[in-house]
């Protein structure tokens with residue numbers, strides 16, 4: 001917890017907001033929520049009905065490329081270089097530059113942004129190892145970001161260039177910035193979503209501007225407790241209630257339906273309310289390599305696939321649009337099963353006998369889910385998921401015991417929650433796979449039809465002659 005002038009900074013920021021023309025409802029307050037680990041947050045001090053104004057922020061108070069360079073008669077060399085960067089790097093550059101200016105218009109706002117962050121970028125190797133086999137570790141992208149910093153930011157000549165500071169600013173952008181439509185451009189419904197993934201070097205829509213919106217970014221989020229939304233107007237941004245909010249309640253934005261692994265990576269916190277969105281990833285290449293070994297599926301009477309047989313199946317999976325580098329398992333809900341259709345379809349193709357594969361190649365789309373969910377697809381999935389479970393150093397039960405002791409350091413406790421959530425998803429997926437009862441008739445079991453092209457790297461199905469049909473599930 002910061003023991004500095006937290007309250008003084010909040011008050012200075014509030015005065016600055018008033019000076020900038022920010023209008024606050026008398027029924028809201030910016031408060032200190034550090035005792036519950038949430039930094040600052042906005043609470044209702046009076047009752048709000050749905051669709052009431054909570055506050056509005058004029059475009060001139062927003063921090064982005066247009067407001068920082070507003071009014072300059074010509075484009076300086078620095079502005080030219082910054083405008084040519086990817087949006088997140090450009091915003092990082094201008095925040096670094098504004099932060100060192102004594103006279104920055106945004107100084108009272110920049111002063112309330114956090115100094116210490118818990119996003120995964122700032123975790124030590126020992127702390128990251130507590131995430132065990134979670135695939136989130138490979139998504140942090142710290143060294144990639146550093147290459148961008150040294151290639152794009154260092155040459156700008158901003159004083160005190162320092163990689164740690166670049167990481168802090170880039171991470172703040174990841175968890176605080178909004179994509180907004182530029183003035184006088186069409187308002188995109190989604191443009192108020194907070195903390196969209198950092199835009200890389202691919203600027204598809206030039207009318208969208210990555211921006212810091214003071215006060216709008218002081219709203220915390222807690223999964224489905226979302227009760228406010230930012231609306232973009234041409235002259236200002238309005239935060240409005242989207243349901244009744246009673247006095248004393250916190251006002252929450254929506255950061256999206258993120259699994260706790262991504263919440264931790266991008267926002268540096270986890271909360272039980274997001275457990276519903278947890279996922280566990282299956283990496284396709286790792287899974288497919290099992291089908292070429294003799295040992296992986298012992299007891300299932302499956303002979304290994306040759307490279308050629310595997311390639312044919314992957315080719316068909318690609319044609320049908322169901323091939324992916326990885327698949328997310330999730331908790332089953334009314335709208336989705338735990339095991340996605342695409343993963344089921346890939347396994348079905350991998351397990352299909354050569355004759356049926358050829359027939360499918362010439363047919364129109366894949367069978368329905370109930371046909372894909374054959375008994376052997378279910379058995380193979382159980383093995384694949386159990387192998388994935390073994391990649392974690394501890395069991396779900398051991399993690400539960402660890403958490404129940406309640407005295408783990410903050411980051412370790414968050415890591416245990418993430419890995420425990422993934423193990424719970426794996427269990428749910430195993431449970432679902434054991435219910436598969438579809439017919440194994442077309443599956444290559446007991447050596448049936450599985451020797452075509454074996455060991456010769458030869459295509460096991462003929463190349464189609466006419467144009468290929470592209471479909472999905474029938």
Ligand SMILES: C[S@@+](CC[C@H](N)C(=O)[O-])C[C@H]1O[C@@H](n2cnc3c(N)ncnc32)[C@H](O)[C@@H]1O
Pocket residue numbers: 037038039040041112113114175176217218219220221222266267268269270271
């Ligand atoms: C957009 S900011 C919200 C304002 C922030 N609380 C502050 O004091 O600057 C997002 C950050 O707030 C914190 N946060 C948001 N929702 C939270 C929650 N439900 N629990 C804990 N921290 C939360 C996280 O640190 C996150 O990265």
